[in-house]
Amino acid sequence: MSQRFKLQINQLPVVEIDAGSSLTLLEHLEQSGIEARYHCRSGFCGACRSVLHAGNVEYINEPLAYIRPGEILPCVCRVKSDLSLEH
């Protein structure tokens, strides 16, 4: 069985995703059914800003929007571990 990551988004029930998923974290947020915030979907506007409480992500494009401590830009990163975040 392929490895799964657990996503804890806001206070919602945990969702599981495939560890090898090529989707961005933003796309997973959308699939989880929450109302995702976004504009550019390419890392420069900052509209998708979220707070990462635990876990790791990997950027697939360099984020240009300012990232305050603890924040991530879901539109340009992939999930690399179990995550807990506030979107």
Next chain:
Amino acid sequence: MRYSTFNQTNVNPLGEPMFFGNPVNVARYDQQRHSIFEKLIEKQLSFFWRPEEVDVSRDRVDFQAMTDSEKHIFISNLKYQTLLDSVQGRSPNIAFLPIVSLPELETWIETWSFSETIHSRSYTHILRNLFSDPGKIFDDIVINEHICKRATDISKYYDDLILHTQLWQIHGEGEVTVDGVTYDATVRNLKKKLYLTMNSVNALEAVRFYVSFACTFAFAEREMMEGNSKIIRLIARDENLHLTSTQHVINLWQYGDDDPEMKEIAAECRDEALAIFTSAVEQEKEWASYLFENGSMIGLNKEILCQYVEYIANMRMQAIGFEPQYKQNSNPLPWMNKYLVSDNVQVAPQESEISSYLVGQIDSEVSAGDFGDFDL
């Protein structure tokens, strides 16, 4: 302190703050204190577009079919955007260039302002297509009270910073009296004015366009004014990048990653900066009331538009360290997002009404005659 267009003191660009250090001398980007600004320059250049590449000719029919209240909404928004971009096409240059100290930031400011001039030219492109004489529309911008009220609020911080900088350049550090009025032209006070100006520009880029964007995209949802909507999408993409730059500047100050004195000033001026933001939000809501005073348009009304402004404002306040001030945390106009995705806006060459596409502009055929009497 006098401005020099080529400061001959040898300065270490890595040790300079963003503003009020030494004037920039060599435009060099091999070593950068804040390399983000060069990345923004590259992004902005990659966004380059020309209004003439977008075919707006079909909009004329749509415009003629609009109700009077819809025409009022459409034209008023264009006037307001014209004002915003008139200010933004010049002010960052005039206000920030004399006091900037990093080459990458200096060039970003110039690139940013330049992109605003493209926005300005696009309004003429749109209006020329709708009216045989767009003159009256432009003339009204400086006499329409609803627009003028905003104009003052938008330009006053810039104007104040510019005046104090000029006094400081001519008379030097300290108090200076001109025509019986005494001004505080100390660097500390100038930095404070800079902080407030940057917050005012940030609020402009963050919320001031969005009432107008929402109306444009609401027309586009009904498949109306699609040429115009394409232009506004290109503008919205640029504005989001401009906003990112002001957010970077403000955050770099707040976190003490630039000039330590600016960190103090950011803390000192926090309430004032918040008030600048909330008053921009209130003005945009007032603008929504003015737009809909003769009736609304399909898909939008004043209430929902005000909710959208609050939703956008909340996100953008958090980006510079403020608590969200409004209760609107969900997006009341979900269809807006698709017009703001950056990949969705490409100008297709075949849509262009003119034959000279950007990429086709470089004439690769060189004939012997082109060299004239050039001898080796």
